[in-house]
Amino acid sequence: MQNGFFLFPVFLFFCTLPRCRNKAAKGGMMTRFLMMMAAGGLLWGACVRNTGIRAELPEQITLRPAASYPHDTGAYTQGLVWDDGILYESTGQYGQSTLRHVNPRSGTVSAHVTVPPQFFAEGLALAGDSLYLLTWREKTCFVFDKKTLQKTGQFPYNGEGWGLTFDGQNLIMSDGTSTLRFLDPKTFKLKRKIEVSDKNRKTKKTYPVRNLNELEWIHGEIWANVWQTTQIVRIEPNKGTVIGWIDMTAFVPEKIRRDPAAGRDSVLNGIAFDPKTGHVYITGKNWDVMYCFKLIVPEQ
Numbered sequence: 139m140q141n142g143f144f145l146f147p148v149f150l151f152f153c154t155l156p157r158c159r160n161k162a163a164k165g166g167m168m169t170r171f172l173m174m175m176a177a178g179g180l181l182w183g184a185c186v187r188n189t190g191i192r193a194e195l196p197e198q199i200t201l202r203p204a205a206s207y208p209h210d211t212g213a214y215t216q217g218l219v220w221d222d223g224i225l226y227e228s229t230g231q232y233g234q235s236t237l238r239h240v241n242p243r244s245g246t247v248s249a250h251v252t253v254p255p256q257f258f259a260e261g262l263a264l265a266g267d268s269l270y271l272l273t274w275r276e277k278t279c280f281v282f283d284k285k286t287l288q289k290t291g292q293f294p295y296n297g298e299g300w301g302l303t304f305d306g307q308n309l310i311m312s313d314g315t316s317t318l319r320f321l322d323p324k325t326f327k328l329k330r331k332i333e334v335s336d337k338n339r340k341t342k343k344t345y346p347v348r349n350l351n352e353l354e355w356i357h358g359e360i361w362a363n364v365w366q367t368t369q370i371v372r373i374e375p376n377k378g379t380v381i382g383w384i385d386m387t388a389f390v391p392e393k394i395r396r397d398p399a400a401g402r403d404s405v406l407n408g409i410a411f412d413p414k415t416g417h418v419y420i421t422g423k424n425w426d427v428m429y430c431f432k433l434i435v436p437e438q
């Protein structure tokens with residue numbers, strides 16, 4: 139265990155706070171956050187707004203710290219997937235893009251393949267025994283065998299590729315806008331799209347949630363990193379409505395927080411879920427730490 143993670147004294151994410159994306163609510167939330175820190179040592183918080191929309195998870199959830207592990211600071215994390223004790227990670231940048239098997243506890247890379255230098259690797263998803271790897275502007279999705287990391291195929295697509303996940307039937311893809319595409323993993327053909335939107339708490343106006351990046355399917359919801367923010371958004375997968383927001387600001391590594399130049403690129407990105415244990419793994423681009431949280435779902 140690293141970084142004094144267990145100095146975080148209590149549970150986090152008691153999702154009873156008002157949403158924090160709304161600027162007007164930020165002041166109040168911060169005051170309450172600081173009061174909670176002072177009173178009970180709560181060192182981080184999350185914000186979930188009750189929209190009345192239900193996926194499989196209730197709006198109020200808790201993410202309880204379970205562990206923190208080393209993460210390769212050379213990994214410009216673009217996609218993160220958990221399967222049977224292995225973290226699969228894709229890393230980006232032209233000439234540096236890789237697909238990796240990572241030991242979650244040690245952070246060591248046990249196997250990897252490099253992506254040709256003209257491709258900028260992006261999101262990653264596992265469907266069956268196949269890993270699907272998007273590329274940023276190269277309009278190509280590569281398919282690999284999950285064990286051997288041998289390339290087994292590729293598909294073309296339109297637009298940019300950002301994040302990718304699998305809901306058990308469809309690949310779900312982000313492209314930096316507020317749109318999520320649902321794709322057939324056998325053909326990569328588009329099945330449907332959703333527009334992700336939230337409602338401004340003050341004005342009640344609906345606005346699109348843009349810059350959706352790395353994705354993860356968790357208990358019937360889509361969780362998405364919002365690029366260049368410290369927020370994870372929980373999305374209802376049929377209508378694209380926002381279920382809630384998770385504020386990860388307190389978990390940005392100190393080194394990155396202190397260096398604005400690094401901070402622009404070294405953003406929160408990477409969510410993986412182990413449904414067997416309920417563990418959620420979260421990291422960022424070039425972060426030195428991989429957090430592991432236990433997802434606690436209240437009884438309904």
Ligand SMILES: [Ca+2]
Pocket residue numbers: 217218219262302303352353354408409410
């Ligand atoms: Ca993921």
